[in-house]
Amino acid sequence: GNSVTQMEGPVTLSEEAFLTINCTYTATGYPSLFWYVQYPGEGLQLLLKATKADDKGSNKGFEATYRKETTSFHLEKGSVQVSDSAVYFCALRPSNRGSTLGRLYFGRGTQLTVWP
Amino acid sequence: DSGVTQTPKHLITATGQRVTLRCSPRSGDLSVYWYQQSLDQGLQFLIQYYNGEERAKGNILERFSAQQFPDLHSELNLSSLELGDSALYFCASSDAREGRNSPLHFGNGTRLTVT
Numbered sequence: 001g002n003s004v005t006q007m008e009g010p011v012t013l014s015e016e017a018f019l020t021i022n023c024t025y026t027a028t029g030y031p032s033l034f035w036y037v038q039y040p041g042e043g044l045q046l047l048l049k050a051t052k053a054d055d056k057g058s059n060k061g062f063e064a065t066y067r068k069e070t071t072s073f074h075l076e077k078g079s080v081q082v083s084d085s086a087v088y089f090c091a092l093r094p095s096n097r098g099s100t101l102g103r104l105y106f107g108r109g110t111q112l113t114v115w116p
Numbered sequence: 117d118s119g120v121t122q123t124p125k126h127l128i129t130a131t132g133q134r135v136t137l138r139c140s141p142r143s144g145d146l147s148v149y150w151y152q153q154s155l156d157q158g159l160q161f162l163i164q165y166y167n168g169e170e171r172a173k174g175n176i177l178e179r180f181s182a183q184q185f186p187d188l189h190s191e192l193n194l195s196s197l198e199l200g201d202s203a204l205y206f207c208a209s210s211d212a213r214e215g216r217n218s219p220l221h222f223g224n225g226t227r228l229t230v231t
Binding site: 032034036041042043044045046049051089093094095102103104105106107108109 | 118149151158159161164174206208216217219220221222223224225
């Protein structure tokens with residue numbers, strides 16, 4: 001089946017520290033991969049995406065590379081800010097036929113807190 | 117602003133009652149998805165509609181139902197409410213023309229509290 005596993009939180013970092021949030025997936029074929037961010041009291045916002053192997057998605061200093069060989073899509077940022085404090089979700093959309101409009105499968109989310 | 121509108125923002129009701137959550141997708145998006153977010157279960161997919169037709173079903177209870185209307189807005193009906201139904205309910209929409217690479221655009225959710 002399709003599933004996403006991401007590292008358990010919470011993650012607590014000091015400002016300007018390096019961030020990695022691990023995400024691995026199980027899916028057949030070549031799924032599309034996404035990272036979403038949820039700030040307190042808000043809905044999920046798309047952070048970045050990658051649609052094929054070796055693609056790198058990037059946005060607002062965050063990056064993630066689609067690694068088919070390790071079925072991973074780890075989120076990284078070189079220098080986090082207090083404003084990055086939020087919950088981060090990794091997600092996939094399967095590539096199987098008929099899933100053109102399919103749902104996303106989400107990981108359980110990782111809470112990130114950045115201290116000044 | 118994602119362009120997806122959900123009402124109401126908050127809902128407090130008693131066990132056994134019935135409520136309706138409403139969602140207006142982004143202009144032009146034909147697909148609507150409903151998700152439930154709770155602390156212990158994370159984000160659970162409930163149901164998907166495309167252009168008025170049910171497309172996929174997830175972990176949706178029989179007490180719950182949904183529909184998508186000709187103007188593409190969607191409603192999620194929750195009946196015989198139990199304490200465990202307390203959660204955040206999100207609606208999302210996507211643009212079918214982008215195919216499987218299209219992201220979901222989420223509303224800000226309806227927080228349901230069952231007392």
